[in-house]
Amino acid sequence: AQSVTQPDIHITVSEGASLELRCNYSYGATPYLFWYVQSPGQGLQLLLKYFSGDTLVQGIKGFEAEFKRSQSSFNLRKPSVHWSDAAEYFCPVEAAGNKLTFGGGTRVLVKP
Amino acid sequence: NAGVTQTPKFRVLKTGQSMTLLCAQDMNHEYMYWYRQDPGMGLRLIHYSVGEGTTAKGEVPDGYNVSRLKKQNFLLGLESAAPSQTSVYFCASSDPGGAETQYFGPGTRLLVL
Structure with missing residues (x-):
């Protein structure tokens, strides 16, 4: 069965600093991987x-993520964080039938 | 487009009471889903539907029933609410096929006393 681990429960970052959120997955086949944000x-x-x-994926709001098969990871990055990026972030993996399996999420706090 | 809407936004129930949560989508999506979100556990799939008139169990189906009588609506029922069902419930919808984006509603916060 597939699973997702987000090792960091909370991350605090200063506004303007870079951000990296970690995501590790377990899945037998080539995975479909996502990053969602919840304000x-x-x-x-x-x-x-x-x-x-392409293993480097560009997203909205200036985010990007890199898929590394050898490390079973799909880490999310942003070079310069804005106060509006304070939220909870999830990286689910998709199983057959469009079903998503979620990790516990990472809550990001942004310091002024 | 309203996207995915959920009714109600918040509800308090007593143990043993029943209620129905309504999800509606205006994107003509075939697939719809019900999740629950609990602290530290992310979202877990309760039930899902791959088309009008069809439903299937997800990861945590016990204590819940669903119906999809119309393509745009997906109902989640609690026949006899328990405190363990206190949670935030999210509905989502998507097109069929792999790697399709799921579009989420704003959630329903349920407290069972």
Whole structure:
């Protein structure tokens, strides 16, 4: 069965600093991987996804993620964080039938 | 387009009461999903539907029932609510096929006393 681990429960970063969120997955086949963001009190919004091809994926809001098969990782990065990036981030993996398996999420706090 | 909407936004129930959560989408998506979100556990799939009139169990289906009588609506029912069902419930919809984006509603916060 597939699984996702997000090792960092909380991350605090200063505004303007870089951000990297870690995501490790376990899946038998080539995975479909996603990053979603959840702002406080809101639903989830897709940032980016990987399904094939180039392992460096560009998303919305200046985010990018790199798929590394050898490390079973799909880490999310942003070079300069804005206060509006304070949110919770999830990196689900897709199993057959469009079903997503989520990790526990990483909450990002942005210091002024 | 409203996208995915959920009704109600917040509800308090007593143990043993029943209720139905309504999800509606206006994107003509075939697939719809119900998740619950609990602290530290991310989202877990309760039930899903791959088309009108069809439903299937997800990861945590016990205590819930669903129906998809119309393509645009997906209902989640709690027949006899328990405190363990206190959670935030999210509905989502997508097109069929691999790596399709799921579009999420704003959530329903449920408290069972």
